[in-house]
Amino acid sequence: MKSVLITGAFGQLGKSCSELLKNNFELILSGLHPSDSGIKLDVIEQKSVKTVLDKKSPDTIVNLAALTDVDQCEVDIENAYRINVDGVKNLCKHFTGHFIQISTDYVFDGKSGPYSENDKTNPISIYGKTKLEAENWLMNNHSKFTILRSNVIYSFSKNTKASFLKWIVESLINKKSINVVDDQWNNPTWTNSLSEIIQLLIENEVYGLFHYADKDILNRFEFSQLIAQVFELDGSLISPISTADLRQKAPRPMKSGLLTEKIESELEIKPKSVETCLKEIRKQLSI
Ligand SMILES: NC(=O)c1ccc[n+]([C@@H]2O[C@H](COP(=O)([O-])OP(=O)(O)OC[C@H]3O[C@@H](n4cnc5c(N)ncnc54)[C@H](OP(=O)(O)O)[C@@H]3O)[C@@H](O)[C@H]2O)c1
Numbered sequence: 069m070k071s072v073l074i075t076g077a078f079g080q081l082g083k084s085c086s087e088l089l090k091n092n093f094e095l096i097l098s099g100l101h102p103s104d105s106g107i108k109l110d111v112i113e114q115k116s117v118k119t120v121l122d123k124k125s126p127d128t129i130v131n132l133a134a135l136t137d138v139d140q141c142e143v144d145i146e147n148a149y150r151i152n153v154d155g156v157k158n159l160c161k162h163f164t165g166h167f168i169q170i171s172t173d174y175v176f177d178g179k180s181g182p183y184s185e186n187d188k189t190n191p192i193s194i195y196g197k198t199k200l201e202a203e204n205w206l207m208n209n210h211s212k213f214t215i216l217r218s219n220v221i222y223s224f225s226k227n228t229k230a231s232f233l234k235w236i237v238e239s240l241i242n243k244k245s246i247n248v249v250d251d252q253w254n255n256p257t258w259t260n261s262l263s264e265i266i267q268l269l270i271e272n273e274v275y276g277l278f279h280y281a282d283k284d285i286l287n288r289f290e291f292s293q294l295i296a297q298v299f300e301l302d303g304s305l306i307s308p309i310s311t312a313d314l315r316q317k318a319p320r321p322m323k324s325g326l327l328t329e330k331i332e333s334e335l336e337i338k339p340k341s342v343e344t345c346l347k348e349i350r351k352q353l354s355i
Contacts, residue, residue: 073126076133084259111155139317141195152198173219178321223259240301250289250308255281258345279326298346
């Protein structure tokens, strides 16, 4: 059985990925704030990285550790580069096996999405720049790399810090009026969908650069209305606003989204519709 080290294993994607992968691989779960089932591993601490890799010698690393707060990256630039770029270098310094890096549509400027793997990158935020720098470093320095770009990852996990889905559902259950932007376009991706892809990439040892996202390109307001519809909640509590009105620190790629033909043919899969994913989540939650 292959052994797989997951970094950032207690984050949003990490929880779902661990849950799925535990049935097929020997997992080493690591994180900054691990639960009882994991070990502490800060990817910027070179010594700890070496110790863990020497001791555990995994076959595969799935690197989910990242500073993912896009606005925080604009103010904490040094830390963003340390975690998102140097973290990758630290891990690869002591590892020659299959390295899977989760990246993002934020490597694009969002002027003409949806994007394929061949489209020109041009990040407009610090977060996007760090993720692109990590991609480029990996491509040039680690032969067994897989870079998997995704976008607007969501789940409904109890302890998830920032979950768009949870925020919408809980606000509407509590009859709270909220504003959601209607000018950012993506194909929102359920953590379970992405975890299934990661599983296939490990099993089949697929290398290279790929995009994966669920099927439908929606703006956030449309996504929130679909959530309201599937969870049978009052969508009229949600009002559309523009991104400019939010005055966020980091600029966002507006017309984004990812094309997935390459991975569909490589893995012989078909992305699910967002509605199907939301219905599955509702069924699991039984609400
Ligand atoms: N969320 C999205 O829409 C999206 C889209 C495309 C790509 N991605 C990528 O997908 C991956 C997983 O993201 P996510 O949505 O699951 O975000 P997340 O919930 O923020 O998970 C990231 C994890 O990394 C951990 N971490 C931060 N600094 C670390 C360090 N120095 N050493 C070790 N672990 C560290 C965090 O720990 P603490 O929480 O304890 O600080 C957190 O558990 C990231 O690489 C992200 O860039 C995310």
